[in-house]
Amino acid sequence: MKTYHHIAWACAGWLLVLASCGAENEPPTGVGDELALNGGAGSTAFALTDEGLVRGFKTATTREFLGIPYAAAPVGDLRWRPPRAHAHWRTPLDATQFGDHCSQVASPFGLASDTEDCLFLNVFTPRHTQGRAGLHPVMVWLHGGALIVGESDDYDPTKLIEGGDVIVVTINYRLGALGFLAHPALTAESPDHASGNYGLMDQQAALAWVQRNILFFGGDPSRVTIFGESAGGLSVHAQLASPLATHLYSRAIVESGAYQLTQPTLAAGEAAGTAFATRAGCPDQSAACLRALPVATILANQGNSAGAASPVIDGKVLTQSVQSAFAGGTFHRVPIIEGANHDEWRLFVALTNELVSGPVTAAGYPAAIQGTLGIPAALVPLFVTEYPLSDYPSPGLALAALGTDGIFTCNARHVEQLVSQFVPTFAYEFNDENAPELFLPPVSFSYGAAHASEIQYLFDLRATVPAPPLDADQERLSQAMISYWTTFARTGQPSSPAEPAWPSYSAASDDMLSLVPPEPGVETSFAAAHKCAFWDALRR
Secondary structure (H helix, E strand, C coil), X not given: CHHHHHHHHHHHHHHHHHHHCCCCCCCCCCHHHHHHHCCCCCCEEEEEECCEEEEEEECCCEEEEEEEECCCCCCHHHCCCCCCCCCCCCCCEECCCXXXXXXXXXXXXXXXXXXXXXXXXXXXXXXXXXXXXXXXXXXEEECCCCCCCCCHHHEECHHHHHHHCCEEEEECCCCHHHHHCCCHHHHHHCCCCCCCCXXXXXXXXXXXXXXXXXXXXXXXXXXXXXXXXXXXXXXXXXHHHCHHHCCCCCEEEEECCCCCCCCCEHHHHHHHHHHHHHHHXXXXXXXXHHHHCCHHHXXXXXXXXXXXXXXXXXXXXXXXCHHHHHHHCCCCCCCEEEEEECECCHHHHHHHHHHHHCCCCCCCHHHHXXXXXXXXXXXXXXXXXXXXXXXCCCHHHHHHHHHHHHHHHHHHHHHHHHHCCCCCEEEEEECCCCCCCCCCCCCCCCCCCECCCCHHHCCEECCCCCCCCCCHHHHHHHHHHHHHHHHHHHHCCCCCCCCCCCCCCCCCCCCEEEECCCCCEEECCHHHHCCHHHHHHHHC
């Protein structure tokens, strides 16, 4: 029924386009041929959407449609409201350049922006319209950046498209306070008595746009995979748990996203929002004052460290924490890939310690543990005993191991244990100890397989520091990862004849795939290597 619905909508939409393209009701020159052939000679490409025609371009292997608005600009009275439908356009929309990205300060992980008109997505398709078995599988990328920085245009998916014959959609969504502010005044005016989570609602609006429109680009709306890294992975978790995301996707991939399994309550979010309003110059705590704030004032007062923005359990977008949803099986039961990197926290030790105040010292190790975990000083000796300095080459690497295990890797394993009770689950660890570091300058230790280092094996990325290209063995790993990710998007399971088998995860076997160059293999010692028994005991 879904196929017939989309065909009917395509026909109706084409009639609307014909009626709106010009005085003689004729499409622009070449549009009919392009829509009929979907890929002849020339550099221009057209595609239909339910808002109107878009004009992109073709490369040797892809068609690209950039900067398509998927919702109205969330400005003025639409600031801190759920996304609204975008108006139709009567002439073909220029989709040859990326749209503005969402408001943020400059960082190694995103470019400064002061605009709120940022709800754009980009569609990258193979140059040919028919996939290996008809319509192409679709992969929708949710970028990372702690929910405060990042943009869609940093991720060039050409490798995924060429290697996997898929369509890739990358999106912007509201960030920081503009995307995640909960506040009593906003809650009071909401018909759902909820606030916060605007960035998650943006993601859902983009996924709904994909469901309505991706058939026009040669994509299969019944095979949509959401995937993301870091805050993008957390976003995938949230979409798995959100009752509003039903039928918007059919598979999910989470890369390094298990760092926040419980979310604040709406009341806690409102308390933080009230403190923000006071700092930003709205002591009356009114929605009108908040909406009148300049973007620069919001950015200056929202906080720009990890944890400054968070989803909340608002009773609408999220009715429970993602951990509760996974434990009870009350999440969208789709196949899931979940994983983490072997040395996640080395990036953060470099970012918050070495590049700010210098290497972590033995004397400063206990305080660094307290700051990393946010625990009372009385509990620090427990962690010093579990991660003694004598076991590591330096205090910085000891802290990195603790942060990796306690914040990322054992949480990812915990998720795998929960969701594998209900859905096909495939677990991995990214293990390239020589992965190029694209974001931060050298420090006193090797970055190893640090946070975000696996993304370059799937996408071509914007590097912010000089970095070598992938070597031959790393390119082989990249090909394997692309095969796994895109096969999963196509079939719901990642193994293919071209690559080593990836076993399904179960708590009984605890097997996962080690993504190591040049050839991935099954890993059986993950829990011991990352001291997960220790962290699991703390969880109970």
